[in-house]
Amino acid sequence: xxxxxxxxxxxxxxxxxxxxxxxxxxxxxxxxxxxxxxxxxxxxxxxxxxxxxxxxxxxxxxxxxxxxxxxxxxxxxxxxxxxxxxxxxxxxxxxxxxxxxxxxxxxxxxxxxxxxxxxxxxxxxxxxxxxxxxxxxxxxxxxxxxxxxxxxxxxxxxxxxxxxxxxxxxxxxxxxxxxxxxxxxxxxxxxxxxxxxxxxxxxxx
Amino acid sequence: xxxxxxxxxxxxxxxxxxxxxxxxxxxxxxxxxxxxxxxxxxxxxxxxxxxxxxxxxxxxxxxxxxxxxxxxxxxxxxxxxxxxxxxxxxxxxxxx
Numbered sequence: 001x002x003x004x005x006x007x008x009x010x011x012x013x014x015x016x017x018x019x020x021x022x023x024x025x026x027x028x029x030x031x032x033x034x035x036x037x038x039x040x041x042x043x044x045x046x047x048x049x050x051x052x053x054x055x056x057x058x059x060x061x062x063x064x065x066x067x068x069x070x071x072x073x074x075x076x077x078x079x080x081x082x083x084x085x086x087x088x089x090x091x092x093x094x095x096x097x098x099x100x101x102x103x104x105x106x107x108x109x110x111x112x113x114x115x116x117x118x119x120x121x122x123x124x125x126x127x128x129x130x131x132x133x134x135x136x137x138x139x140x141x142x143x144x145x146x147x148x149x150x151x152x153x154x155x156x157x158x159x160x161x162x163x164x165x166x167x168x169x170x171x172x173x174x175x176x177x178x179x180x181x182x183x184x185x186x187x188x189x190x191x192x193x194x195x196x197x198x199x200x201x202x203x204x205x
Numbered sequence: 206x207x208x209x210x211x212x213x214x215x216x217x218x219x220x221x222x223x224x225x226x227x228x229x230x231x232x233x234x235x236x237x238x239x240x241x242x243x244x245x246x247x248x249x250x251x252x253x254x255x256x257x258x259x260x261x262x263x264x265x266x267x268x269x270x271x272x273x274x275x276x277x278x279x280x281x282x283x284x285x286x287x288x289x290x291x292x293x294x295x296x297x298x299x300x301x
Contacts, residue, residue, distance in 0.1 A: 018219060020298045026219065027292065030226035033242050034234075095270070097238035100231045 034100070041106070042200065044085060045155075045193030049185050051081060056132070056182035063175050075121075082114050102149055113142045132177035133169035136162050136184045143188055154195045158188040215260050216291045220245050220253045225288050228263060228280040236276040254278060262287055 018026075055074045062071035089110075093103060116138060124131055144159025165184035169177045216222050223243045228234060240250050254276075257263045262284035266277045280288075 020295055023217070023222065023295055024299070026223055027226040030223050030242070031230050034227050034230035097235040098231055099233045104232055 034098075041089070042193050042196035044089070045189045046197065047085070049189035049193055051078070052185040053182045053190065056178045056185070060175065060178035060182070063178075079118075086111065086114070105149070106146065109142050109145065113138065129174060130170065130177075132174070132181045133166050136169055136181060137166035139184075139188065140166070147192070152192070152196060152199070154192040158192040161187045212294050213287055213291050215256065215262065216287060218253070220249060221257055222291075224250075224253060224257060224278070225262065225280065225284060228278060229285065229288055233266075233277050233279040236278065239278060257284070260287075 055077065058074055059071045062068035062074075089107065093099060093107065096103075117135060120127065120131065120134055120138070127134060140159050140162030142159075143162060144156055147153070147155030147157075147159050162184055165180050165187070169180040169184075172180060216225060220243060223245075224239055227239060227242055236247075236250070236254070239245075239254075240247060243250065245253075254263065254265060258265045260283075261281055264279045264281050266279070268275050268277065
């Protein structure tokens with residue numbers, strides 16, 4: 001792509017003045033190039049997909065088969081991991097040669113999502129401890145927006161699946177909601193995350 | 206070829222227009238990124254970036270990543286207005 005653009009620029013640079021059509025073509029080419037600079041951050045979908053699916057399954061198995069009363073404590077791991085993710089993402093953005101408006105929007109959106117989850121966890125007793133169903137419901141929002149912004153359908157469908165899964169989770173007892181939580185994150189994060197990884201790998205070849 | 210007398214002469218230059226068109230769609234970009242995308246030489250690009258900066262169309266920030274100096278460019282509101290006016294004029298020519 002770069003070689004094509006170089007050729008394009010060198011071609012039009014032969015003339016002292018370039019025509020209106022060449023001028024528009026140059027603007028269009030550069031805007032397309034800039035648009036292609038948005039990073040999807042599939043790494044975070046895969047990381048959090050495995051973490052949330054793992055904790056959900058751990059809690060479900062511990063409570064159902066081993067009657068482990070403190071199984072829910074496993075969720076605590078999400079808070080330091082959330083902070084580490086935020087620091088890692090900020091550092092990675094600083095190192096990048098280009099920052100897009102979407103990158104900035106993504107940072108604020110996921111930060112807002114994380115804060116929303118923290119508030120929800122604090123209000124858990126008042127919410128009948130329906131944390132799994134509520135988290136699944138809220139996760140649909142930033143996921144679908146990210147999917148639309150980077151024009152990646154599996155992420156849009158994944159985001160929508162969170163809403164369907166939350167409706168199912170609300171109708172189930174608390175202990176069974178963990179299974180739906182694991183299923184929701186596999187469909188909503190892990191599958192789109194790996195598809196995105198494959199797409200980016202293919203595009204970089 | 207139609208003369209472009211009314212077009213902003215600062216933007217009606219291939220490399221300067223390429224730089225502004227690239228920056229219009231992003232938050233900010235490092236010098237090396239702009240160099241890679243435009244295919245320009247470092248010397249020529251420096252000169253054109255300096256012209257855009259003096260006209261306050263872009264803001265140039267120099268910083269360090271470790272020991273490595275980094276030049277970052279960002280379009281200013283004045284630059285956005287100039288680019289929009291340029292595109293508007295261009296559209297009028299095409300519409301003729």
